Amino acid sequence: MITRLQIRKPDDMHVHLREGDMMREVVPHTAGVFGRALVMPNLKNAVIHGTSAARYRDEILRACSELRLPFDPLMTVKLTAQTTTDVIKGAYSCGVAAVKLYPEGVTTNSTGGIRDPDQINPDVFRAMAHNGMVLCVHAEEPGLFSLDRESGYLRHVEKIATAHPNLRIVIEHITSRDGVEFVHRAGPNVAATITVHHLLITLDDVIGDKLNPHNFCKPIAKREADRAALVTAALSGNPKFFLGTDSAPHAQDTKECASGCAGCFTAPAAIELLTEIFDAHGALPGLESFTSIFGAQFYGLGLNMGTITIVKEPWEIPATCGAVVPFMAGKRIGWRVAK
Numbered sequence: 063m064i065t066r067l068q069i070r071k072p073d074d075m076h077v078h079l080r081e082g083d084m085m086r087e088v089v090p091h092t093a094g095v096f097g098r099a100l101v102m103p104n105l106k107n108a109v110i111h112g113t114s115a116a117r118y119r120d121e122i123l124r125a126c127s128e129l130r131l132p133f134d135p136l137m138t139v140k141l142t143a144q145t146t147t148d149v150i151k152g153a154y155s156c157g158v159a160a161v162k163l164y165p166e167g168v169t170t171n172s173t174g175g176i177r178d179p180d181q182i183n184p185d186v187f188r189a190m191a192h193n194g195m196v197l198c199v200h201a202e203e204p205g206l207f208s209l210d211r212e213s214g215y216l217r218h219v220e221k222i223a224t225a226h227p228n229l230r231i232v233i234e235h236i237t238s239r240d241g242v243e244f245v246h247r248a249g250p251n252v253a254a255t256i257t258v259h260h261l262l263i264t265l266d267d268v269i270g271d272k273l274n275p276h277n278f279c280k281p282i283a284k285r286e287a288d289r290a291a292l293v294t295a296a297l298s299g300n301p302k303f304f305l306g307t308d309s310a311p312h313a314q315d316t317k318e319c320a321s322g323c324a325g326c327f328t329a330p331a332a333i334e335l336l337t338e339i340f341d342a343h344g345a346l347p348g349l350e351s352f353t354s355i356f357g358a359q360f361y362g363l364g365l366n367m368g369t370i371t372i373v374k375e376p377w378e379i380p381a382t383c384g385a386v387v388p389f390m391a392g393k394r395i396g397w398r399v400a401k
């Protein structure tokens with residue numbers, strides 16, 4: 063029986079770190095475990111230019127250096143109808159790694175997103191491909207029934223991927239069997255991130271019994287067959303699937319209310335919960351590829367140098383982390399990252 067596991071420092075290829083006090087509150091949970099994370103641009107004032115991404119990176123790095131946490135935030139900018147090739151070049155020169163496509167209005171702070179992906183200037187995608195920048199897609203078709211939104215958006219991704227075979231595209235936080243099958247079928251320029259929570263919950267864990275707002279996220283968790291397809295993909299060793307937690311903190315009062323925010327704050331136990339899943343399937347040897355290798359390779363990054371050690375030692379996910387209730391608060395889990 064494996065009771066101790068050493069893996070290369072992981073990368074979280076999709077995280078929300080927010081800004082200000084909330085950022086300082088949540089960033090240690092990510093920076094304390096992950097070597098790098100791809101930081102989403104949907105702040106209250108969205109990050110749409112390289113200069114603001116660089117400022118945001120400095121804010122994160124300042125917080126991490128005060129905590130003496132070595133961490134390399136990978137930055138993103140949000141694609142808007144106003145994004146030009148010059149904006150892309152400028153973002154590249156500021157070290158931005160990826161550009162995020164949000165359909166208009168589908169999730170937190172996604173107003174000002176893209177109404178019709180056909181309207182995006184193809185030169186913008188060409189400029190991204192030319193500079194080796196990745197397109198990250200929140201693949202949900204606005205206006206469709208919530209369980210069908212991901213499936214309904216895949217045709218847009220297919221169109222972009224076919225027209226721009228040199229553009230690397232990540233479908234973020236896939237939640238459906240259709241999404242998994244699409245990524246398998248698509249060319250080598252298409253990959254997907256998978257969250258920890260979508261490997262663990264279905265819609266029933268959100269609304270099947272009493273309403274659980276801390277399991278409410280976008281895209282919404284779906285049917286058991288979808289969850290099972292995600293688990294199979296994560297365990298498959300196929301490098302097109304890698305970890306992006308989509309850890310998304312919201313203050314407790316903005317989750318436990320009418321019109322509650324979407325997002326699961328998984329960072330405090332992401333690697334531990336994931337280790338439990340891989341362990342339960344006898345797949346611990348494949349954990350490192352999913353967390354620390356496939357994402358970096360798809361992004362064309364070197365692998366992290368350090369390691370983390372995960373030990374079989376029970377602990378309980380705390381009831382709160384500052385103002386935020388973490389995902390699966392109070393749950394006793396069997397693995398722990400050694401500090």
Ligand SMILES: [Zn+2]
Nearest residue numbers: 078102308310
């Ligand atoms: Zn997200």
